[in-house]
Structure formats: C-alpha cells, structure tokens
Amino acid sequence: MPELPEVETVRRGLAPVMEGFIFERVELRRANLRFPFPDDFTARIEGQTLTRLGRRAKFLDAQLSSGERLLMHLGMSGRFTIDGEGRGEFVHDTGGIAKHDHVIFHMSSGHRVIYNDPRRFGFMELVQRGETPPRLMKLGPEPLSNEFNAPLLRAAFKGKKSKIKAALLDQHIVAGLGNIYVCEALFRAGVSPRRAAGRLKIAETEALVRHVKDVISEAIEAGGSSLRDFAAADGDLGYFQHSFDVYGREGEPCKICEAPLMRITQSGRSSFYCKACQT
C-alpha cells in the first residue's frame, strides 16, 4: 500500500510514542526483511533516543541521538502498529505477537511499536553520522515541495520516450508517488497513461503538477482523519481507506462521462483510466 500519504500518516501516528523516547529494546524476529539486518543492528539502536521522526518520499527517517539515522521503508505490505500494554492515547493491548511481526521497538514511552510485513519487501537500514545513502541521494523532489513544479517536470520529461505513467512512478523524477496516486493524478489532469512523457504539452504538465499536489495533499488529510479513528480503535496505522476516481474501478462508469473505465498493464502494473476523458 504505502505511498507517500500513507507513510506520512504512519509518521504522524508513530511520532507521539517514539519522538523524544529511548529505544529500550529492539526485538528482531528474523534475520532479514528484503535485505539482511546488519549484525549490530539492535546494538546500534538500543539505548538511543529517537530525536526526530521524519519522512523522505516513502521512507521513514528516524534521527538517533548517536547521530545515526534509521531508515525504514514499508515496501508493499509493511505496516506499523502501536501496542502500549494498556496505557495512553494510542494504545491497544493485543497481548501476543502476530504472524509476520518482524521487528518490535520497545520504547521508553511504554509503547511497543511493531513492524509487520507479510511480503517482506520493506527494509530497515542504519546510516552512519554524516552519510547519505545512495538510495536517498538519487530521489527526485517531494511532490509537495516548491521544487516540484512544471518547469522541472518538463525538463525531466524532455526527450523521454517512456510512458508518462512510468515516468511519474520513477522516484528519480518525483519521489513518493505510487501506482494509485499516479492513476488518480493522470485522471484529474485528463492525460492518458499511454502518452510518451516527452510529448506532453506545457499546459498538460502544469495541470499534472497541480493535480499531483492536490491528490497527495488530499490523501494526507484523509490519512490524518483516519488516523484519529484507526489509532483510537486499534493502533493500526497507514492502511486507511480512501475513495478513488479510477484506481481499482475497471468497468465502472467514469464520474465525468460515464464511459466504462479501462484497466491496462504498463511496466507490469495496472493502470486505470478513462479512454474518453484522458487523451
């Protein structure tokens, strides 16, 4: 699931029980997620205070008092839950440990922060003080930043033969979009996912930038409101339901023209769109 808005929602949900608190114990329940954990993974985290929980694109970025940073990516199926053994606002006492609970952070706030990931496409990585991992260095701008604007996108698309769908999913061009929000933004902008990125008109690129920003900020807002419900209910963060115009709606009528929505496969992923409204 997690695209930028979901990761931001997770960040906001975790911050109150993690920021300013000490990792009293880190429990690893297996040796790897997508990548192996380093041997000293728990030792480098335990005893440290998490001074700031940030986000870059789809990465959670936890600043530790040692100067190191803990980067966390949720992959496709990663999720966090908070289990505080009966105390506090975000608390849910499940007692036991569920299948695919791979990492458990025991925080000095009294909460357990549990990372669960059935498919294990997620990963966690420690970054030494002063270093920037290549993964982050190559990322494009945040979609909500001023740096992400029409001239930049136009420059990035210039001469590109690949499809606009693939280009928007490319984290080097703009970082944080995933399959859902790309489909939604293209629909709002009236641009077909099959267009070559390099052939968008200026006005289309401008519309795209505007709608990417809108779609992402609306989703963050929706996440915020669902956060209150979810967190109060069971501490499960990041999998809020949100209604989409085209994503997952193959065959349903387009909300604009009522033509049945299409699903095609592009670079191995589904694209949902309206053949009539998106040209």
Add this chain to the structure above:
DNA sequence: ACCACTACCTGAAGGC
C-alpha cells in the same frame, strides 16, 4: 543512458 522486464514474498480472491 535508457527502457522493459524480472525477481523478491505471502496472502486474498475468483474460477472450476
């Protein structure tokens, strides 16, 4: 350099 494709892994859903 670019681009398309595959691999990674488990679970849910649908057809028969």
Add this chain to the structure above:
DNA sequence: TGCCTTCAGGTAGTGG
C-alpha cells in the same frame, strides 16, 4: 472442500 491462477499500494537488478 481444494486446487489453480491472477493480482496486490515497491524497489533493485538484469540484459537488450
């Protein structure tokens, strides 16, 4: 009920 196929919100690595 079970067995089979397809699909899932992501990224990294490959080979053309």
